[in-house]
Amino acid sequence: MHINFPLILVIAVAVAGLLALLDLVWLAPRRRRVIAAYQAQVDTPDPQxxxxxxxxxxxxxxxxSFFPVLAVVLILRSFLVEPFQIPSGSMKPTLEVGDFILVNKFAYGIRLPVVDTKVFDVGDPQRGDVMVFRYPNEPRINYIKRVIGLPGDHIRYADKQLYVNGEPVPRDLMRTEPDDEVPPGHPLQSLAKVDIYEEYLEDSAHLIRHKRLSQPARPQEWLVPEGHYFMIGDNRDNSNDSRYWQSDQMPRELWGMVPDNYIVGKAFAVWMHWPEPKLSNLPSFSSISLIH
Structure with missing residues (x-):
């Protein structure tokens, strides 16, 4: 069950605002009239x-009391900055499970809460942006991936190499390290390694991750339609994104690319790391950083 927090917040603001308005328009004048009538009946009004x-x-x-607080939270969360927690490793090594991030809600335009209708255009996603969006197959769920393809782009992925508009995206091998996604005791644990590359996507330089033991998928290519964006996770061999089929049971369904009206905002900073929120495991603020 996914709680629609924006809807709950809007309802809370509306109820609190209506109560405040009710008091201003009807209840407060009524109290003043009762007080005036009482004072006219006695020589010395009783303070109590x-x-x-x-x-x-x-x-x-x-x-x-709550209306101004809730209204400020609604404005900040809907139009300025919204916090999110990273639940999976699909964006490793850029983002780790348990990272708490901040998302710029106005980077790609001002949108009305709940209905997500854009009312004011500010800018468009750019290649290399880390973007939060509503999962096309289940819009109540938020996903986070990197923008790889813009409307009109031709994207190809072959032998773990990414191509944009026919050109291979440059990358440099930075290091090789053990694969921490292999369960302890697994027969291949000692052999499981990941290569960490720095990838250069136009003006964006960011880290990506490839598993050495995973086999390359068959070559695929896509043309990004107008009003859509092609998203890929930095953990290239462990990310459900625009490249792959998604299936619960049957039939299989390709969630494909992200339409503009499903965009939530641009992730720009990690402000806390807390993989298991509980009192015995306190959060860490040592990883505070900007997201590239």
Whole structure:
């Protein structure tokens, strides 16, 4: 079950705002009239009686108290910056499981909360951006991958080499290390290695990861349609992205490319690492960094 937090937040703001408006328009003037009538009937008004007559209903008091806080959270989260947690290793080594990231919500345009309709255009995704988007097969779930193909691009992936518009994307081998995704005790654990490359995608330089033991998939190529983006994870051999078939049971379904109206925002910073949120395992702030 996926909780629609934006919808809950919008409803909470609306309810709190209506309670505050109700008090402003009807309840507060009514209290003032009652107080004025009481003061006209007595020579020396009792302070405790005045306080009781002027007391707001508890629900209204809570609504008025929470409304500005909820409204600020809604504005920040919907139009400026939203936090996310990385649940999988599909973006390793750029992002690790348990990283808490910040996402710029206005980098690609101002969108209305809940309905995600763009109302003001700011910019478009660029090759190399790390982007959060709604998973096309289940829009309630957020995914994060790297933008590889823009509308009109021709993308090819063959023998673990990425090509954009016919040109191989340059990369340099940086290091080789043990594959930490192989379970302990696995017969191939000692042989499982990953190559870490620095890949250069136009002005973007970022790290990617290839498993040495995994076999290259058959060569594939795609043409990115208008209004869509081709997304790939930096963990190239362990990422469900625009390259692959996705299947629960049957039939198989290709989720393919990400339409513009499913874009959430641009990831720009890691602000905390907490792989297992619990009191016995405190978060780490040593990995605070910008996302490239």
């Amino acid at each position: 009686t005045l306080e009781r007559l002027d007391k707001e209903p508890l629900l209204v008091e809570y609504g008025k």
